[in-house]
Amino acid sequence: MKKVAVLMAPGFEERETVTIVDILRRAGMQSRTFHFGEEFVTGMHGMRVRAEKVFGPEIRDYDVLVLPGGRPGGENLRKNPQVLDMVRYFDREGKYVAAMCSGTLVLAEAGIIDGKRVTGYTGYAEKLTCGIFVDDVAVADANIITSQGPATPYPFAYKIAETLGVDVGDLREKMLYNFAGGK
16 A cells, blocks of 8 residues: 655645545545644644644655645745655655645755656746746656645645556546546
């Protein structure tokens, strides 16, 4: 079973974080949330959500590291040297690093998107200049998976699962994603 570590820093974007975990679990992946000291983490809209595990070396055993956005959640991740070290470790090891919205700025700060196709929040073409910015909802290039923002966690989570070899066709149908106009 593939293992996915989703980081929760104060100010995380609730929809991006919880939706991603939910979809990846439905896809049969072991998706766990990690905090940085306080078990209950407050999101950018004031929701307090309990993270399951404390951030630490155990994450190195996971297949995917996910960095949701949020204000100031993405910035809190970007300013954390331990997060930057973990992102660089995953990249060096060829493991997947997935980020959306302001979480994509962590990838730029870590220096791991040079020459890779990436996407991010509106206006981030100017902030992700070390990568090749494309205006797509969700993008996978080598071991980097990125997405745009609060409306895109569904295609982002499906892209993560597909990149890891999971057929999400039935899951999309069961979740009515195709009915709602998702592609």
